[in-house]
Amino acid sequence: MAINSVNATRSSNFVIGSEARVFAGHINDLNDFYLYTSWSYKKVFNLAPQFTEAFSKESTTSAQLNETFHVGDYCACTINDKDWDRGVIRQLDSNGFATIYRIDYGDVQRIRVQFLLRLQEWMFQTYRLAHHCTLSNIIKPINGWPSNVIDEFRAQLNRSNLYARFLNYNEIREISEVEIRVKGSTKTVNKDFERYQMERSVVQINDQHVYQNISMEILDCTRPNEICMLYYISPTRFYVYLKEKFDSHTSFQIDLQKSMQNLHTLSSPVKYQVIAVQDSRALWHRAVILDVRDNLSNICVYVFDIGHIECITINDIRQLPQEFLSKPAFAIPCRLYNVCPINGNEQSIWKLDDKVHDKFIRLMVNTVNCKVCSKQDKICYDVEIDIPKVGDLGAFLINNNLVSHATMGYSPRSNFSSGQPPQQSLVRPQFLSYGILPSRERQQQYRPTQQLEFYNNQNTMVQQLQTRTFNTGFQNTTAQQSSSTLSSIGSLLTIGTYDGYYIITKIRSVAEFYGLSQNRQHEFEVLSKELEQYYNNSVNNQSLTVPVILDGTPCVIEQHDKYYRVIIKHRENGSKVLVKLIDCGDEIVVDTSELLQIDKKFCTIPAFVQTFYLHGYDESQNSVNITRNLKKLLLNQWVHIAQQGLILNGRYGVHVTLCDNRSVNKMLLSN
Incomplete structure (x- = not known):
């Protein structure tokens, strides 16, 4: 029978915020225990004899004895050869045993498969009687609860006149968060165990x-x-x-x-x-x-x-x-x-x-x-x-x-x-x-809907690339390319740097490090999602092979379930090529079979990272120690970048300020 087609697969639902008298059932710890309401507490004592009587009247055939069970099947099981209970099969061992989770008790038993029977249809019509619970707002320590704390908790739950308020139900974990108190008391059991959590x-x-x-x-x-x-x-x-x-x-x-x-x-x-x-x-x-x-x-x-x-x-x-x-x-x-x-x-x-x-x-x-x-x-x-x-x-x-x-x-x-x-x-x-x-407050600034329309409209993107003006903060630079050369050089375009806040993504030395502007972070996230949707679509599989492997060819690669735009730098040996991830600054060696042909709509978007060098450095200062210290200060950090000096080999000379207003240039280059 299908797992989600019967009432027995679920506990009865409580109205969130409601309170009911409860009785303790199976207890593993403070975040894993079972409670019965007054109704389910009586029902659990009556249900087992009813099952036993029903099975005793039914003659067991050889077909039933040889019936095949599967993981996830609901079944009737017995642990004392007298009373029958409802369970779900969690595991079937090769030696003829089954691991059974007893849904009306909350415990796990290991039972021979030959002692399992199919539930009759009427046996599914009662909800699970044991309610799986956790103390609300009590975090389990990493090393688990000490045995003395669990014993104290069991003693608390064995008292009479207990009431539980059901605060939340987690559908994924199938567990209710509860607050428990003794009738007439304003202090909860949860409060008593608050001090033990980590x-x-x-x-x-x-x-x-x-x-x-x-x-x-x-x-x-x-x-x-x-x-x-x-x-x-x-x-x-x-x-x-x-x-x-x-x-x-x-x-x-x-x-x-x-x-x-x-x-x-x-x-x-x-x-x-x-x-x-x-x-x-x-x-x-x-x-x-x-x-x-x-x-x-x-x-x-x-x-x-x-x-x-x-x-x-x-x-x-x-x-x-x-x-x-x-x-x-x-x-x-x-x-x-x-x-x-x-x-x-x-x-x-x-x-x-x-x-x-x-x-x-x-x-x-x-x-x-x-x-x-x-x-x-x-x-x-x-x-x-x-x-x-x-x-x-x-x-x-x-x-x-x-x-x-x-x-x-x-x-x-x-x-x-x-x-x-x-x-x-x-x-x-x-x-x-x-x-x-x-x-x-950023939505008006970023206008994500327009960005998505831009990425999805290839004509718009080509037009933008053919005549596109970038406001760099220092000068207006117009990049003009013909559509015939779009696929080969489009992804080499970059936007000129400007003063602002950047997260530093890659550091090679004081003469070469990379940063992503805060103003383009949202745009980068949108592009990443577009790449994932495009290259995970099997419709596009036929057109992904890169026809010619040449230095400077833009492609796409997949790394750790993410897709990145790259430029081929040169062949290494055999089928290996060195590529540069233009939106991160990394360079890695990949096999040519990993290269995916880039769709032209992804070529029109300028590279997201800028390349910088620390203004005021000279080659004598470009040492191992200074590079290590630069990484400790900047890598994966948000910093303020201000352009100073010349553009050398496509790298912008910059002054870098940390969030506590310390100057990185002064700290590392003052000597």
Whole structure:
């Protein structure tokens, strides 16, 4: 029977905000336990005898005994040879055992397949009786909850007259966030365990290597995105998913469960290895290893499609089949734009008992719209969220004195004379301090609709290229090309540099480094999406072969599920060529079979990065140490660029100022 066609596949739905008397069921920990309402508590005691009676009246045929079961099938199972319960098959072993998740109890049992029976049709007509729950606003420590804390929690839930308020239901994780209290008490059980949770800043991921094998899902920077909450840590780190991806993710998870049968445990797991991990319901999830203890007792992993970090044992991990690497991570890391703890700044740590956590969770119960303001070092989206009947979430929290307006502070760097290594922190681009406006205020400036029309209209693009004037800030430069030479030299066009704010993307030396202007960042994101849509469309496959491999030929390559415009610099040897990524500044060697023919509409857009050198340098200063220090100061940072001096070999002499107003030229070239 299809998994989503029967009531037994779901718990009964509570009205968000409603309160009911509850009874404790199976308890794994504070973020993974089961509750019964008064009705379901009585029902669970009556259902098993009803099943047992029904099966005892039915004669078991040889066909039933030899019936074939599959992963995902619902079945009747027994663990004491007396009472029958409902379950779903999570795994089928080659030795004749099945791993069963008992839907009315919440536990997992290993049972011989020969003791399983098909559920009769009437047995599907009752919802799952055990409600899967987590304590709202309580973050699980990375190393898990200590056993004494779990024992204390069990003791609390075994008391009589317990009431639970259902604050939210996570459809992906199939879990309700609840607040529990004893009747008549104003203090919640949640409050009692608040002190045991870990600092919220500890459980967030800031490592770009995490996504080197499974890419991040993309939020559209040109329009509002419909999102739902997936996993909350704080207003400056939470995980969402795109509502439109729900059905495809559900199908993907079903396929993953079926593929994870009879796979062996890993003997030598290593850092950044992509794996599958099993949760308490015997479901498999994609994850990446962050740390491995010497004795393999604890393996720290990040779960891609949920967004949380936890430590597990080696028995709960398997090699992830290759076909499940291509789909982007379902969980999208976000932070609320331009907010910080009350009376704090960007470096302040959120308090465990901060009132904003509860309010944030309660407001994010439904599908909401978000707009992207920026992206923090390719890891985390800065977003504005629009809540129905509330409006802008950030403004609401600020107006209610739950958060403060963030003042963008300078991220400390190493003092080069101290001999101390630089701090390994991923710094959010300093948008506000540079006068960069939030997304709502930027829309008039960027006019994304017109940009998309420009990219999609080849005639317009050709006309723009043939006679296009670029306002450089210093002079007006007109680039004129004939349409016959469009495909060969169009992508060599660049826009002259101008004073402003740039993110530094590549550093070769003080005589050559690259930056992307803040004014063109949005345009670059639009182009990236257009490239992805075009080259992932199978209709275009027949015209992608590059006919002639010549120096200076523009092409497209795919790297880590992203597409980049490149120029062929020269052949290396055999089938290898050196190419330059014109929108990043990188140079890499690729095989000629990786080169894709560039469509002419992508040739008309000038290269996004500018090439700079530090004004005032001479060759005697171009040393290893000065290049290393330049990288520590500038790489992936937003800085102010002002043109000074001559243009040498296509590179602009510039003066660079950090966000704390320190002059890079003076720091590195003063001696």
